[in-house]
Amino acid sequence: MSLPPTFKAAVVETAGKSKLYDPSLQQEVPVKFELKDIPLKKPTYGYVLVKVIASGVCGSDVHVLNGAVGSQFPHVAGHEIIGEIAAIPETEDHWQIGDRVGGGWHGGHCHFCKYCKRGEFLLCEKEAVNGVSMWGGLAEYVLLRREAVVSVPKDVDPASYAPILCAGVTVFNSLRNMHIRHGGLVAVAGVGGLGHLAVQYARKMGYKVVAIARDPAKRDEALKFGASAYFDRTHNAAEELKKLGGADCIVLTANNGNLVSQLQPGLARGGTFLTVAIAGNATFDTVPAVVQKQAFRGWPCGSAIDSEDAIDFAKNFGVECAIQKYSLDQIQEAYDSVDQGKARYRNVIVFQ
Template identity: 45%
Template sequence: MKIARVPAANEKFELTDIEIPEPGPGHVRVKVHACGVCHSDLLTVIGMMGNSFPRAPGHEIAGEVHAVGEGVRTWKVGDRVGVGWFGGCDFTCEPCRRGDFISCVNGKVPGIAYDGGYAEYMVAPAEAIARIPDDLSYVDAAPLLCAGITTFNSLRESVARPGDLVAVLGVGGLGHLGIQYAAKMGFEVAAIARGQDKEPLAKQLGAHHYIDSTAYDVADELNKLGGAQVILATVTVADAMAATIGGLKARGQLVVVGAPPEPMETPLAPLIFKSAAVQGHASGTSQDSEDTLRFSALTGVRPMTETVPLSEVQAAYDKMMSGAARFRMVLTMD
């Protein structure tokens, strides 16, 4: 089979042939049809989380069950499935024993703990597998298994309720999905981005309001709308996140799903006086992925994608890292 691997830290991808891997007990082999190229794949390339080399990245994997290992009863050959950031857990640590599997102390991530979806076939623990609805294409499903679940799950677990004002900071790879989910969940949606050029798209995706952060004070504009119950921060710019906090209403949340390299200087007075909070949010489990995919299929939420064949993996990765790909790059194997 073909697999695109990084031979060593910070090296270019190599496309090579290896034997199709066999699923061990409790594992599933997936025939990959599509795999999203996520900014977090950088962690694999640089070895930031301690992965070994060579390693194939990829945690936005969509395909079908090709074989199952001993003891697997939930999945059968031909099932349409995906694997996201949640790539398995130990079931024995304290978070797992409390049912918080995404916080597993020894949690696995595809493309880091084992070879991910930059390949024609990959193997994952059975608990990491999520079912893909029949009416959702593999190309559309792939980005929803990371960018989708991250925004969907953070919104549904936030303090916002239908009718509340929810602001989405950023109209990019995560933000364009966050706006859609927020609108479909029944929130009043304000999109925040730099410049006026993103306003038509934000409105098309379902935003009721648009705030140009280069022309207006974001917090003031949110307060004119009554204050945001939740601000979903999808960008990776700490100053842009901090600038929104004054626009939260009482007991509101700034939910952070984008990880900036620099620390965020947080104004504390608005947090104290409004009993507001800054909340980080991990993606979610395989069941959360299924919920995301089903909600997307039912409501018409779709990612904006550009497809590239596996043979052009380096070009796809470089375009994503350069920022030239505004939304989601997807590798295809067919």
């Protein structure tokens, strides 16, 4: 594979300024992308160079590109990457040129901190994050750290599987670690990018699933994704959950912390309130937490093997990510639709 001297990247020169992060702002500054030609560097020890085939735009990119998670600018975001290895350093003894691979949120770990020594790579004190601490996949080429590279089968569609590298693995990996009894009730709050995958994964894992949202237009789609019921969150969804005996797990996928206190009464005894959404402060009542042994917890995403499992599960059990495809030229449009909550359900940049 011959390498070009430069590659196109969707560069954001300076962080946007949003009232979401600073309510006192007089003037918001929107995130603006510029397509730039960047000199292509060969990978050094510990890295592989990937030619990107498809790259998802995630809700987290809004946080990243508004400077909320400490990225250095100019910056290239993107952490839902599928591509092919285009170059490796001489030291590389595992990955080969031509391998189909992916890069998710988890972009690398140190192997030596106490969390890494315990195998808890997601908790690494020096965790690298693709498209956050490193430049990401909204570009024709990306450098990925070898220990976090995800092996992707060549017979899955790169565009519809790219979002599995973040949205998919986040809901899959969190749900499979909640120890919910088979046949239990999982309530998914929010039917968007994360939520539509959570409904499908939970259903295919063998749980009864109800979806909770506020847009009546989502009802039919939620049922199609595998929910057995849809509750409007503005019509006391917690009461509806109680009528079903309470949810063994409520999964918050909507960026609305108020839903925690609203929905907690719908949690079953011994149930877990799981958030995979960055939803600000929330109130979780300690009385039922103690008396009814309820738990509140979050979950970040997954390491390489978790992403490989999430892809394998999706392929074998028919979890399908609903996507809209864009070209790199259309990155601004693709991002703005995510920022405005209009994506149905994930936007993916597809490269030629």
